[in-house]
Amino acid sequence: MxxxxxxxxxxxxxxxxxxxxxxxxxxxxxxxxxxxxxxxxxxxxxxxxxxxxxxxxxxxxxxxxxxxxxxxxxxxxxxxxxxxxxxxxxxxxxxxxxxxxxxxxxxxxxxxxxxxxxxxxxxxxxxxxxxxxxxxxxxxxxxxxxxxxxxxxxxxxxxxxxxxxxxxxxxxxxxxxxxxxxxSRPLTFVPLEAGTQEALTPNHFLLASSNGVVQPARTLSELKSVGRSDWNLCRHLVDLFWRRWVKEYLPMITRRTKWLKDTRSLQSGDLVVIVEEPVRNGWIRGRVLETRLGRDGRVRRAVIQTSTGTVLRPATKLALLDVQEGKTGSQTQDQFYGSEDVTAYLAGPSEIPRSI
The missing domain is CATH 3.30.420.10 (Ribonuclease H-like superfamily/Ribonuclease H)
Structure with a gap:
């Protein structure tokens, strides 16, 4: 232990x-x-x-x-x-x-x-x-x-x-x-087949082109149809960029490249170590008071009680300890902290309870 x-x-x-x-x-x-x-x-x-x-x-x-x-x-x-x-x-x-x-x-x-x-x-x-x-x-x-x-x-x-x-x-x-x-950097892959079509860039949405030089094509129209056809043309040109954004860029950013497996979620009462300092002896110990869920229902952050107060930290900075509080009796598979040991645990990183 x-x-x-x-x-x-x-x-x-x-x-x-x-x-x-x-x-x-x-x-x-x-x-x-x-x-x-x-x-x-x-x-x-x-x-x-x-x-x-x-x-x-x-x-x-x-x-x-x-x-x-x-x-x-x-x-x-x-x-x-x-x-x-x-x-x-x-x-x-x-x-x-x-x-x-x-x-x-x-x-x-x-x-x-x-x-x-x-x-x-x-x-x-x-x-x-x-x-x-x-x-x-x-x-x-x-x-x-x-x-x-x-x-x-x-x-x-x-x-x-x-x-x-x-x-x-x-x-x-x-x-x-x-x-x-x-x-002007490309957001999508540069197409190899169509030489006239360039990769989608942020400037396409800001300047209607990658470098701001090429202006969107406009067609001459009669006075009666200016309010109708020009507006539809302008909206169509803007929608073209957004359709490319949905088809070419959106599938790229929705891929998961790491953190693919589910892990045990933090729970109230868990004893953890807050991973902050570069030296391991400087890590602060604490107890989880409250967990906060993300949009997907997983615990993404938690409120930790330490010897100096409460702090909010993300789950990626909390190392869960395989110990529990207040368990005694015939449980022999795991060893646990008693109430006095938990008090000593939260006091600082220098001492480790003897019951471990």
């Missing part, structure tokens, strides 16, 4: 289905947005160098990106970046982000402004239907949709930059160029 405790590893639940935000076909681009920061980067201002961060907004449906320069990690700077984004891309239906302090602060002010109808934030970048959803702490895999694009933007940005520290204007230009490169 001593080895079971010190060799416990977390078991990842079966990969869940994609959320509705990733499957939002025939919606306006940037209706479902994931938000993340990356940086810092050195920028030359006069004779000094200052730090700048980049706010990455990504459409969870068409995988397009929008980049904004952020001067600090404060909540006020985050709100101004969101205001600039909404002024250019429109107000989203849902925001998704990690549980950062600046994002939580922006969301709390967002909620307080929604309570008062004439709030400045509510008028600027939200409405009654906009909501902000947070991933639990220490769960970067739940934000893989924007974490992967952070790497793509960095690769495009550093491929263009030089060893010389750029100024503010050059830095903003490089970011916009990197945004255009990432938005």
């Amino acid at each position: 001593y080895c079971k405790v010190y060799k416990a590893t977390p078991t990842t639940p079966r990969m869940g289905p994609l959320p509705p935000a990733r499957l939002g076909a025939f919606n306006r681009p940037f209706s479902f947005v994931g938000l993340d920061y990356f940086g810092s980067m050195q920028v030359r201002v006069g004779r000094t160098r200052v730090k700048r961060w980049v706010a990455l907004f990504t459409c969870l449906s068409i995988r397009a990106v929008h980049l904004e320069v952020v001067h600090s990690l404060s909540t006020m700077s985050c709100k101004m970046a969101i205001r600039r984004f909404v002024a250019r891309r429109g107000s989203p239906v849902e925001f998704y982000s990690d549980n950062g302090t600046n994002f939580v602060g922006a969301s709390n002010e967002l909620k307080s402004e929604l309570k008062s109808i004439n709030g400045e934030l509510a008028e600027t970048f939200t409405n009654a239907k906009t909501k902000w959803l947070f991933n639990p702490p220490s769960s970067p895999h739940m934000g893989g949709a924007w974490e992967r694009l952070v790497r793509s933007v960095k690769a495009a940005f550093f491929a263009m930059s030089t060893s010389r520290c750029p100024d503010e204007e050059t830095f903003a230009t490089l970011l916009v160029e990197a945004e255009g490169i990432v938005n």
Whole structure:
């Protein structure tokens, strides 16, 4: 039993289905947005160098990106970046982000402004239907949709930059160029049979072509039929991209490549180890107080009671221990903790109860 405790590893639940935000076909681009920061980067201002961060907004449906320069990690700077984004891309239906302090602060002010109808934030970048959803702490895999694009933007940005520290204007230009490169990447396979048809890209939904040069075809029509035929033509051209998105791109993202098997779900009262620190001796012990289910009915996160309070962690960071509480008597197949041992267990990682 001593080895079971010190060799416990977390078991990842079966990969869940994609959320509705990733499957939002025939919606306006940037209706479902994931938000993340990356940086810092050195920028030359006069004779000094200052730090700048980049706010990455990504459409969870068409995988397009929008980049904004952020001067600090404060909540006020985050709100101004969101205001600039909404002024250019429109107000989203849902925001998704990690549980950062600046994002939580922006969301709390967002909620307080929604309570008062004439709030400045509510008028600027939200409405009654906009909501902000947070991933639990220490769960970067739940934000893989924007974490992967952070790497793509960095690769495009550093491929263009030089060893010389750029100024503010050059830095903003490089970011916009990197945004255009990432938005022109192919989402589907490049067709080999039809040479005239190109792979589907995020720019097809934003600019009606991969690079914004080729404009959608328009036919001349009479004055009587302008209101009818032009509207139908425009809607037909947009629907063509969405039909390709459903047929070519959607089957690719619905495949499961890992976490294929079902595992034992966490239950209230289970004793676990929170896998956070790189050193195993620094892992915190606790007891499951509450489990929270995902859309597929599997336990995806849990509220853990520790010696210092309660924390919310994803199931992938919880290593279940093969012990139970308050079991005595003729049970000889497994060994269990008593009530005194559980108290000692939650006290810290240095001591292991002798009854193990």
